[in-house]
Amino acid sequence: MTIELPPIAEHGRSGPVRLDRQTRAALVAAAGERLVIHATADPDVVTIGATSWVGALAVPGLVVRVMPRVSVSNFFAMLSAGVSPEQFEHEQVTWSDTDELVDGVAYFAIRLIDAATMRGLVHGYVGREEQLRTIRGRLLVEEFARRPWAAAEPRCRFDDFTADIAENQLFRCTLMAMLSWPQLAPDVRREALRVLGRFDGVCDTPATKHAVPVPITRLNEHYADAMRLSRLVLQAMSLSHEAGDQLAHSLMVDMDDLFRRWIVQELDHRLAPELRIDADEDVWLDEGRALTMAPDLIVRRGGQVVIVGDASYSMGADGYLASRDYLNLVAYTAAMGLPTGLLVHCNTERVPENEIVIRNAGTRILCRPIRLDGSYSAVSRSMDALADLVRELAEFPGELEVPRMLRTGVR
Structure with missing residues (x-):
């Protein structure tokens, strides 16, 4: 049985909640700086304090949601810092203060990835080394000399023109991360799966690979908005804590950091x-x-x-x-x-x-x-x-x- 607490306001505090030992241990281990767990006189009862992090955290047996104090429409405006105005029309944001914030963030990211890739994936040259039956690119003579018995499949180094490049790996990683959220709304999950189908042949990569932004060039500039938000979503979903054989999931955004980034982006655009x-x-x-x-x-x-x-x-x-x-x-x-x-x-x-x-x-x-x-x-x-x-x-x-x-x- 999973307990779903009523949403907690940012910097607010929940009422008393009774948790079994496993759930409490998983929550304490996963909370980090995002939530503060307060003990009570009853060792089986805790209260949960929110910080500046908003979103949701799920551990086995418990889901905690934290809502921003700002309106949801303004939260999405802050989240869209740096996104082209034509990609995000504030008047068309349909998520309300009573809707699931994670679903809104996921749908926004899916919409940008969909718009960026609907005409096809960007391809690029990727250096590879493989054993092939026919020579392609440069034959690695030193490998051939060391392993002459493998002459039927010599090792070659070549550039492969492929969709399996960092930009598309970032999008696939973001979609997979959102699909891992156990409470994702069915319609949002369907949209994520539909867009994910475009990335067949693109390798799965860990979120840590995408910590550094991909340089924007003439070839991928139409990807820029989607890549910017995808990296933010991956940062928000970076928590993946092993609690025995159980897994904790989160999609939480630090409002302190988001406000700073938003102010810089908005002023830079205007000045x-x-x-x-x-x-x-x-x-x-x-x-x-x-x-x-x-x-x-x-x-x-x-x-x-x-x-x-x-x-x-x-x-x-x-x-x-x-x-x-x-x-x-x-x-x-x-x-x-x-x-x-x-x-x-x-x-x-x-x-x-x-x-x-x-x-x-x-x-x-x-x-x-x-x-x-x-x-x-x-x-x-x-x-x-x-x-x-x-x-x-x-x-x-x-x-x-x-x-x-x-x-x-x-x-």
């Missing part, structure tokens, strides 16, 4: 080509270059850094951002010789001040909210206004006067 955003670039803090930090976004005009910023999704318990968010920006601005830092944050009941001036330094930290509890059109307007603020700050990086966009605020 190009005048300004360029670099993410997670190391900044040297000391003259000896022994200490480094990585801001979430560095805004450049040409080769000049004009503003540095961080994006913080998780709020403090009292509604204020954690002090370390400010301290990081003070360190970035001091090390890079900038008068202003930008802190983009998410929903909170008690919004921090728009501007904070650091004592004895004069450094300004500008705090801008991007609310994700409204409609996508409202979110898009907020991002447009944030991009306008960044342009104004980049135009006058040394001014201590509060810019126009800061006075009017991002709405």
Whole structure:
């Protein structure tokens, strides 16, 4: 018998749940940083705390679902960061807050893979070494000399023009990973199996092989959106924990990481080509270059850094951002010789001040909210206004006067 808990809100907590010893051990082993297991006075009863990870985790005997605090439509907007607008129309997202989030993520990924491959799979040349009855490519003479008794099937090295290339292996691996989810909706499973049929002849590969992005070229550029989301799905489904002879499955996304990536992608799209955003670039803090930090976004005009910023999704318990968010920006601005830092944050009941001036330094930290509890059109307007603020700050990086966009605020 499998227990299916009511969905837990992000950073929320379940009610007491009674688990047998095997299920509890499997849950503790599989939870990692995604869930927090709280003991109670009854050793057979636990409560489960959610973190910033949303999605679902299934172990033998238990399924735990965590729903994002943002609306599902905005969650998919964040998930589609970097995806071409024509591939993802926000108005056509049909998943609601009551639907299964995993099914929505899987269907979105299947739709992109389907669209990318419906006219056929990209082929490429792959180097191979095989024993053949006829010589193909280059005969490996040294192997022939070592093993003359195998002259009937000499070993050859050749380039094979095939669909069994990294791009298609990534898609097949993603589809297989989604099909492994035991709770996948029947209609989504049928779609995954239909698209999987195109990948006959493509080898099965482990998810770890696809950790590094495949370079985008003229030949595979129409694959770019599907590959980007496929890698994200594989990262979300990377948990595969052996619990005896049982297997745990998960599809969970870290909202902290997703928010940072989304902010960078959205701003980069709006600010190009005048300004360029670099993410997670190391900044040297000391003259000896022994200490480094990585801001979430560095805004450049040409080769000049004009503003540095961080994006913080998780709020403090009292509604204020954690002090370390400010301290990081003070360190970035001091090390890079900038008068202003930008802190983009998410929903909170008690919004921090728009501007904070650091004592004895004069450094300004500008705090801008991007609310994700409204409609996508409202979110898009907020991002447009944030991009306008960044342009104004980049135009006058040394001014201590509060810019126009800061006075009017991002709405």
